[in-house]
Amino acid sequence: MDTTQLLKGVLDAAVLAVVNHEDGYGYDVVRRLRQAGLENVADASVYGTLRRLFAAGALTNYVVPSDEGPHRKYYGITDHGKEILATQREEWHQFAATLTHVLTHEGASS
Amino acid sequence: MDTTQLLKGVLDAAVLAVVNHEDGYGYDVVRRLRQAGLENVADASVYGTLRRLFAAGALTNYVVPSDEGPHRKYYGITDHGKEILATQREEWHQFAATLTHVLTHEGASS
DNA sequence: TCATAGTACTGTGCAATGTGTGGTAGTGTG
DNA sequence: CACACTACCACACATTGCACAGTACTATGA
Numbered sequence: 001m002d003t004t005q006l007l008k009g010v011l012d013a014a015v016l017a018v019v020n021h022e023d024g025y026g027y028d029v030v031r032r033l034r035q036a037g038l039e040n041v042a043d044a045s046v047y048g049t050l051r052r053l054f055a056a057g058a059l060t061n062y063v064v065p066s067d068e069g070p071h072r073k074y075y076g077i078t079d080h081g082k083e084i085l086a087t088q089r090e091e092w093h094q095f096a097a098t099l100t101h102v103l104t105h106e107g108a109s110s
Numbered sequence: 111m112d113t114t115q116l117l118k119g120v121l122d123a124a125v126l127a128v129v130n131h132e133d134g135y136g137y138d139v140v141r142r143l144r145q146a147g148l149e150n151v152a153d154a155s156v157y158g159t160l161r162r163l164f165a166a167g168a169l170t171n172y173v174v175p176s177d178e179g180p181h182r183k184y185y186g187i188t189d190h191g192k193e194i195l196a197t198q199r200e201e202w203h204q205f206a207a208t209l210t211h212v213l214t215h216e217g218a219s220s
Numbered sequence: 221t222c223a224t225a226g227t228a229c230t231g232t233g234c235a236a237t238g239t240g241t242g243g244t245a246g247t248g249t250g
Numbered sequence: 251c252a253c254a255c256t257a258c259c260a261c262a263c264a265t266t267g268c269a270c271a272g273t274a275c276t277a278t279g280a
Contacts, residue, residue, distance in 0.1 A: 005119025
């Protein structure tokens with residue numbers, strides 16, 4: 001299945017949640033998201049989201065050299081990012097409940 | 111809050127669910143969606159979605175004149191539409207569970 | 221009669237955002 | 251030296267919800 005459209009608007013929250021759990025660099029965040037069940041998320045989407053969130057002041061950024069490959073660009077969450085995450089989490093729960101209701105009840109066979 | 115992005119990809123399912131419940135015309139579908147909790151859904155979005163779903167063979171279409179205003183363009187769901195609805199509903203439940211998990215567990219304060 | 225409001229639908233262009241593709245680079249392995 | 255894995259980036263693109271503007275019908279009230 002193609003979850004591309006479903007990701008719209010929630011990838012921000014997902015990335016924030018993962019980074020909030022523990023600082024991470026792009027390649028790693030992608031892996032963690034996939035392990036968590038978002039198996040088809042594209043790396044370009046995550047890198048783009050990280051940059052966007054950083055530009056919005058939701059993330060900090062620091063580079064760490066690696067012995068096993070190229071340097072890693074780590075991201076950490078800021079207080080502002082935590083606020084955004086909290087807001088988006090609530091929005092999600094509210095929205096998910098509403099939509100599940102619509103699909104379950106309004107969607108019942110007539 | 112702005113749920114615009116969250117609607118991406120699920121408005122199809124929501125509209126199908128509403129029409130599956132009972133045939134409806136655009137203006138009415140908008141009202142029903144809003145009553146169901148999607149309060150900010152724009153009418154242009156719904157009309158566009160109805161046209162898209164009709165073009166995809168998910169809906170039938172018939173015009174009924176009205177005494178209280180302009181004619182009404184009713185939409186009914188087709189078998190193909192019901193299949194799409196069933197698929198999208200499953201996709202939604204799967205996706206919602208995954209994302210809720212990500213936001214709840216991965217999002218826990220470190 | 222004319223203004224206004226509610227109903228009902230359409231078209232156009234825009235904004236947001238995830239993705240595909242391709243490219244750059246570093247490290248290690250056969 | 252070819253190849254794979256790691257790690258990141260830029261760009262053009264597709265999808266889709268929305269704002270805005272416009273058309274048109276009915277009813278109400280000044």
